[in-house]
Amino acid sequence: MTTPDFSIEFFPPKTPEGADKLRATRARLAVLDPKYFSVTFGAGGSTQQGTLDTVLDIRSEGHEAAPHISCLGSSRARLRDILTEYRDHGIRRLVALRGDLPSGYGAVDFSSGEFRYANELVEFIRAESGDWFHIEVAAYPEMHPQAKSPQDDMQSFARKVQAGANAAITQYFYNADAYFRFVDEAHRHGVQVPIVAGVMPITNYMQLMRFSEMCGAEIPRWVRLKLASFGDDSDSIRAFGLDVVTTMCERLLAGGAPGLHFYSLNQSGPTIAICERLKATGA
Template sequence: MPQPNFSIEFFPPKTPEGVEKLRIVRAKLAVLNPTYFSVTFGAGGTTQQGTLDTVLEMRAEGFAAAPHLSCVGGSAESIRAILQQYKANDIHRLVALRGDLPSGYGAGGEFRYASELVEFIRKETGDWFRIEVAAYPEMHPQARSPQDDLKNFARKIQAGADAAITQYFYNADAYFQFVDAANKLGVNVPIVAGIMPITNYTQLMRFSEMCGAEIPRWVRLKLASYGDDSASIKAFGLDVVTQLCERLLAGGAPGLHFYSMNQAVATSAIWQRLL
């Protein structure tokens, strides 16, 4: 069995202080030797320049870096220009997403779905990029049904995606069931498990509400019982997420993708426990 790939996601900083902080965080996480770092792309491309700047700085430091690219609200011309920039800078990996429009925008753009973006990237650039797409073991919050969601996922792979990264989850069974169902549809690309360290209960509840990730009742109640005791929340969260990662890897997950939130401590602690 091949060694699992570990990767780490950042968001582009918006202030000089944030840029400096991310440099420090990145240096701490680089010692873990991840397969690559990825950098998110804001709603409607609102952080496009920040994503590019962050990725290029990582490349200059010698790291493999994968920019996220979302298409909703974008035009073929604007996406083509971004792809040309990444090619010119020898970037060979992309995370292709549908994305969300910034609030206040109406529906727009030439692309409605990530599968259309993947198809466009392949048409424009051939096999230059390794393309990762999103997968939702607990169903995309806007999908009509799990079956529809699975078919949408399969379309992204059929359009030319090489691999997938899941939304974070805390129920390993949801991941394994999703992978089995995808395999039955003929989808056999690596489906890497997205991992969200637990460090802040309120923040976790807010994120999970927005993206449709379920927090198991026993985990939610235990976290709530700690109140403002952040040390206990972090210690319990470390145990829960490490056990989840161990089960995923033992069950054959091809890799783990850590949503770091531009923090080093929790991701590093989980990773060290898995060694």
């Protein structure tokens, strides 16, 4: 049986103090021996330099790092420069996403850009860099919020993989059945790459509701009502969230998920708590 991979996502800090805090967070998370740390890329490339700086910081500490790269709002020339810079630094892994436009951009900008979809970005990376990069793409077990239908969303996912992706990371979810159904459907569409489950620890009810509204992730009714019943009792929210997420992760791994990708929000405690619980149960 293959040992599942663990990876952890950060966002680029905006201040020197934030960078120091993230280094301390990484040091605590490094004991989990993640396969790599990924670093997000802001809308329209707004954090490009911060993404690179954080990735290089991670690599200087001896860990593998994967910058996110997005195509909306970017030209071919600009993306070519980014890819060249990453190659020059010896970076071998990317998370390739369609991404979001900065606020204030409308549909005209979307339709007139050089790239519209993530499969076009993957094709471009392969054309420019061959097999240099291991490319991860996004998957949406509960459907991308802008997709026309589940069928259309699955076809879009399959196109990204066919364009040259090596693996996929899902949006977070709290219904393991949605993940397993998605994987089965992907297999029926000829997708054979690993589909790693994205995991969002539960630590703050209002924050989770806000994030889920934006990305289309469903919070099961029983979980939502239980979290709401705790009010401002953050300790109870975290304890309940740890139980819910750990139980789901146990089921995912038992069901054959090839790995877990933790959306850390630049915090170490929640991810460590889940992983320690998983280790204790033998998951």
